Amino acid sequence: LSSSIERRSDELLKHLLKPAVDEVWVERNGEEVQVDADEVxxxxxxxxxxxxxxxxxxxxxGGEALVNEATMTGESVPVARRRGDAVLSGTLVEEGRLRIYAEKVGAQAAVARIADFVEQSLAVKSKTQLEAARMADRLVPMVLGLAGATWLVSRDWQRVAAVLQADYSCALKLSTPVAFKAAMYAAGKSGMLVKGAKALERLAEADTFVFDKTGTLSTGRLEVTDSVAFKPGYSPEDLINLAASVEEHYFHPLALAVVEASRRLEKPRHFDHKEVEFIVAHGVASVIDGRRIVVGSRHFVEDDEGIPVAAHREVIDRLHVEGKTLLYIGFGGELLGVIALRDGLRSNSAVTIRRLRRLGVRRVLMLTGDHPERARAMAEALGLDAFHAGLMPQDKASILQALAADGARIAFVGDGVNDAPALSGAHVGISMHNGADVARLASDVALLEDDIARVADARALALATRRLIDSNFKLTVGLNTTILSAAAFGWLTPVAASALHNGTTIAILLRALAGAGLPRGPSVRNESAAQGGVAA
Structure with a gap:
C-alpha cells in the first residue's frame, strides 16, 4: 500500500512525458508534411x-516567435527566438512561426532526458524503504532469547509462555504505519497530498529548503510596478492608459498586465486609435491623434523605430537593476516613457519562509532559470540565504547534489517540468498545486491548493508526526519491557501477559489512529491566515 501511494508506475510517468502532440510538421523534399513524432x-x-x-x-x-520557456527554464517572460537561437523541446510558441533544425529528438530531447533523470532518482530513493521493518524484526530474537533464559533459570514452562505472549515488534510494526496514515489523512484535510510515510519522515529531517521562483515564491503573473513618463504634460497614469489602449487586443503577458493596471486606475481612460499592427516578438504599433505610437521592447523602439533612449539611461538601468521587465512607449517619434513590470511575489511567501525558520529550517535558498536581476530583487525582499539564477533543469539537480554532498538534507519546492529532476532527486520534493503533471508525479508531497503556506503546514505536520511516532515508540518499549520483566519473574500468567500486551498494543494503535498531537485542518488554516493578516 505504501509503495502504491508513494509512486505511480514507470509506464504512467512515461505516458505523461510524451510530446503534447503525436504529429509534427516537417519539411521533406521542399514541402511541408505532417509525420508521426516518432518519425522525426x-x-x-x-x-x-x-x-x-x-x-x-x-x-x-528561420522565422521569429515568442516562446514561453517557463516549463523548462522558469523564465517568467516569453522570449524572442529567431535565426541562430537554440530552442528546447517542451516549450510553447505563443506567437509566430519557426523553422527548426532538429539536433536532439526522441529519447535525446530535453523532456525525455528529464524523464530518464526522474526515473533514476526514484530508483535510488526506493533502496531504503524496508529499513524500518528490519529494525522491528531485530527485536524478535531478543524476546526469544529472554524466553530461553527464563527456561534455563526457572524450568517453568508457564513463565516461558508468559514471556512469549509479549514482544516489541507488534506494536512497533502496527502503530507506526497507522500513525503515518493518520497524518496523511490530516494532510489531505488541510490541502496536501502526502505520497507515503517516507515523505513525512524526510520532510521532518530536512534542514534546507530550496524553492523554485516562478509560480512558487512568485505568482507567475506579471504586474505593473512603475510607470515613468519622460515628457512634460503626461502623467504616469496617461502612460498606462495610452499603452493599454493599443495593447488591449494583444494577449501577450506584458499586454495583459498593462491592461489590468489601467483597469485598476482611479480614472482609466481609453484613447481612440487606428488599426493596431502586431509585430511578432517586438510589440504593437498604431496611430493616436495623427501620431504613431509604438509599445514594445527596447530593440523595437530604439533600433526598428529609430527612437533614442540614451538620454534616460539612468532611470532605465535602475529599473533593470531592480529586476524589472521594461516596456518602452514611443509617441510621435519620441520616447514617451517606460512601464516596469515584475513577476509579483505571493502575498504570504515571506510569512511562510519566516515560519519555516521557526520550525527548525536552517537555510532557505532559491533556484531559477530567470534573469539574475529579477532573482536578486526577490531574494532580497524575502530575506533568503542565497539564490542561483539563469539555471537549466540539470543545473538545479547538480546544485542540489552539491548541497547534499555537504551534508544538507534538502526539501525542494517547485512546479514546472524543469523542476522534476530536482523534485525527485531532493531529500523530499514538494510540488505546487498548479504545477506540471510530471512535477506533481515526481514530488513526495503535492499541494492541493494554490497556497504556499501549505509548505510550512506540511513541515509542521511532519514534525508532529515524528513526535507522535517517537512517543509511541517510548510507550511501546516501556510498557512491553515492564510486561516482559513481570512475565520472566513469574508475576504474570500467560493469559494475563497476553491480555496486557494486546491491550497496550491496541491502546497505542488507537492513539496512533487518533493522530494524537497532530495539527488539524482548521487550526492549520487559521494559523496561516492569521500570519498572512499580520504580514498584510
Missing part, C-alpha cells in the same frame, strides 16, 4: 507555429 530524425527541419509545443531540441533556421 536528427537533421529534419521542423515547423512549429503559434500555439504548438516545440517537439525537438534544435536551432532556429
Amino acid at each position: 530524425r536528427v537533421g529534419d527541419t521542423v515547423i512549429v507555429a503559434t500555439g504548438a509545443v516545440i517537439p525537438v531540441d534544435g536551432t532556429v533556421l
Whole structure:
C-alpha cells in the first residue's frame, strides 16, 4: 500500500512525458508534411507555429516567435527566438512561426532526458524503504532469547509462555504505519497530498529548503510596478492608459498586465486609435491623434523605430537593476516613457519562509532559470540565504547534489517540468498545486491548493508526526519491557501477559489512529491566515 501511494508506475510517468502532440510538421523534399513524432530524425527541419509545443531540441533556421520557456527554464517572460537561437523541446510558441533544425529528438530531447533523470532518482530513493521493518524484526530474537533464559533459570514452562505472549515488534510494526496514515489523512484535510510515510519522515529531517521562483515564491503573473513618463504634460497614469489602449487586443503577458493596471486606475481612460499592427516578438504599433505610437521592447523602439533612449539611461538601468521587465512607449517619434513590470511575489511567501525558520529550517535558498536581476530583487525582499539564477533543469539537480554532498538534507519546492529532476532527486520534493503533471508525479508531497503556506503546514505536520511516532515508540518499549520483566519473574500468567500486551498494543494503535498531537485542518488554516493578516 505504501509503495502504491508513494509512486505511480514507470509506464504512467512515461505516458505523461510524451510530446503534447503525436504529429509534427516537417519539411521533406521542399514541402511541408505532417509525420508521426516518432518519425522525426536528427537533421529534419521542423515547423512549429503559434500555439504548438516545440517537439525537438534544435536551432532556429528561420522565422521569429515568442516562446514561453517557463516549463523548462522558469523564465517568467516569453522570449524572442529567431535565426541562430537554440530552442528546447517542451516549450510553447505563443506567437509566430519557426523553422527548426532538429539536433536532439526522441529519447535525446530535453523532456525525455528529464524523464530518464526522474526515473533514476526514484530508483535510488526506493533502496531504503524496508529499513524500518528490519529494525522491528531485530527485536524478535531478543524476546526469544529472554524466553530461553527464563527456561534455563526457572524450568517453568508457564513463565516461558508468559514471556512469549509479549514482544516489541507488534506494536512497533502496527502503530507506526497507522500513525503515518493518520497524518496523511490530516494532510489531505488541510490541502496536501502526502505520497507515503517516507515523505513525512524526510520532510521532518530536512534542514534546507530550496524553492523554485516562478509560480512558487512568485505568482507567475506579471504586474505593473512603475510607470515613468519622460515628457512634460503626461502623467504616469496617461502612460498606462495610452499603452493599454493599443495593447488591449494583444494577449501577450506584458499586454495583459498593462491592461489590468489601467483597469485598476482611479480614472482609466481609453484613447481612440487606428488599426493596431502586431509585430511578432517586438510589440504593437498604431496611430493616436495623427501620431504613431509604438509599445514594445527596447530593440523595437530604439533600433526598428529609430527612437533614442540614451538620454534616460539612468532611470532605465535602475529599473533593470531592480529586476524589472521594461516596456518602452514611443509617441510621435519620441520616447514617451517606460512601464516596469515584475513577476509579483505571493502575498504570504515571506510569512511562510519566516515560519519555516521557526520550525527548525536552517537555510532557505532559491533556484531559477530567470534573469539574475529579477532573482536578486526577490531574494532580497524575502530575506533568503542565497539564490542561483539563469539555471537549466540539470543545473538545479547538480546544485542540489552539491548541497547534499555537504551534508544538507534538502526539501525542494517547485512546479514546472524543469523542476522534476530536482523534485525527485531532493531529500523530499514538494510540488505546487498548479504545477506540471510530471512535477506533481515526481514530488513526495503535492499541494492541493494554490497556497504556499501549505509548505510550512506540511513541515509542521511532519514534525508532529515524528513526535507522535517517537512517543509511541517510548510507550511501546516501556510498557512491553515492564510486561516482559513481570512475565520472566513469574508475576504474570500467560493469559494475563497476553491480555496486557494486546491491550497496550491496541491502546497505542488507537492513539496512533487518533493522530494524537497532530495539527488539524482548521487550526492549520487559521494559523496561516492569521500570519498572512499580520504580514498584510
